[in-house]
Amino acid sequence: MDPSDVVSAKSQRLDASAAALVARRTYGFQSIDGTRMGWSSPSLTKLLQTLTSLHDDHSHTFCVSSFYPFRLLFSPEDSMTVSERIDVFGGTICLNPTWTPTQWLDVLQAVTPASMDALSRNQTVLSRGLETLHSDTTGWLPNNTRIIRGYSCSSAEYHGCVLRMVSYTNLLESDDVGLIRNRDTHVVPVANVTTPTTTEDITIPIVIESPQSCRRAVVTAQGSIRIGSGMDAHDIGSGVAQRYPQAITAKRDETRKLDQVSVGFASVQNRFRLERIxxxxxxxxxxxxxxxxxxxxxxxxxxxxxxxxH
Structure with missing residues (x-):
């Protein structure tokens, strides 16, 4: 690549970053994500400038003065309704980059103070729920797991699954209830349910996916345990316990590979004199x-x- 092309590309990326900063501050978005579109920097810059101009001309028609803490996501997804584009569980507003500014305006004008309140309430509930699960003392989940949302799972599905898991934890922690019910309505004493623990400095992600993409607990090559958001908490607990040893082994192997990749990055950077990889x-x-x-x-x-x- 010609050095002048490198300088030009870097300048274009800086222009796109500056345009994103202006748009983010103008609307009050927590962040703006357009990286998944694969657009060139000049095209992204023009898109963001159009968005800023839309605010300059029509901000008086908005129901809110700032869109914080919503994040703006540009996505070619075209099947969602206006209300579905305002995600009060995940905190995103989704705009199709190929739409006209008028179509963008329909979505932005639909954001109301009630949307803000719902988002704040849902985020608080989710944060507390995850804190409860990650500090669980009942032992139904291993003590070194971290619950995260998978790419196929909607924020609403993720939210609902976490709350069901929290309810299950609360059931186990209650003084007057010491039983776990399975799908056949048989009861199993909590004391008989064993979950493996480890003292290793390894964290196993429990990745919640959509019901369509995951119906039972499975282990990925990277050492994560995937579960479906439609699974009940008992199945999640038993599935995680069964797959946990396999996940630990896979995680160790993945950590070893990542160490090799880090060495490879350094070698390639040095060999080709690259700024970064x-x-x-x-x-x-x-x-x-x-x-x-x-x-x-x-x-x-x-x-x-x-x-x-030679």
Whole structure:
């Protein structure tokens, strides 16, 4: 790549970042995400400038003076209704970048103080719920797990699943209830339910996915345990307990691979004199694929160096 092209590309990225900052401050969004569209920096800059101009011309028609703490997400998703684009569980406002400013305006004008109140209430409930689960002392979940939302799970599904898990935890912690009910309505004493624990410095993510993509607990190659948001809490607890040893093994293997990738990053940066190497956010590329790519780059560097010597 010509050095002038590098300078130009860097300048264009700075322009896009500046346009995003202006739009974010103008509307009061917590953040603006347009990285998933794959647009060029100049196109993204123009898009954000159009958004800012829309506020300048129509802010007097908005029901709120600031959209904080909502985050703005640009997505080509075109099947959602206006109300569905205002996510009061996940805290996002979704706009289609191919729409006209008038269509954007329909969504922005639908954000009301009630939307803000619902978002604040839902975030508080979710935060407290996760805190309850992560500090659980009943032992129905391993003591080194972290609950997160998967890509296929909607924020509403995630919210509902977490609250069911919290209700289950509260049931176990109550003084007068010491029984766990399974789907066959048989009862099992809490004392007989064992969940593995570990003293290792390893955290196992419990990833909640949509009911369509996950119906039972499964372990990923990265050491996460995937569960479906439609599963009841008893099935979640038993599934996690069964898959936990496998997850620990996979997590150790993934940690070893990540260490190798870090070494590979440093080697490739040094060989090709690169400023940095990073994995794109929300990428589905696996650690094995990254490691193979780095190995091929180093081999390419060796071949190039050999050709110059001869």
């Amino acid at each position: 990073r994995k794109m956010e929300h990428s589905i590329v696996t650690t094995d694929q990254i490691r193979d790519c780095l190995d091929r780059l180093l081999e390419l560097g060796d071949i190039h160096e050999h050709e110059h010597e």
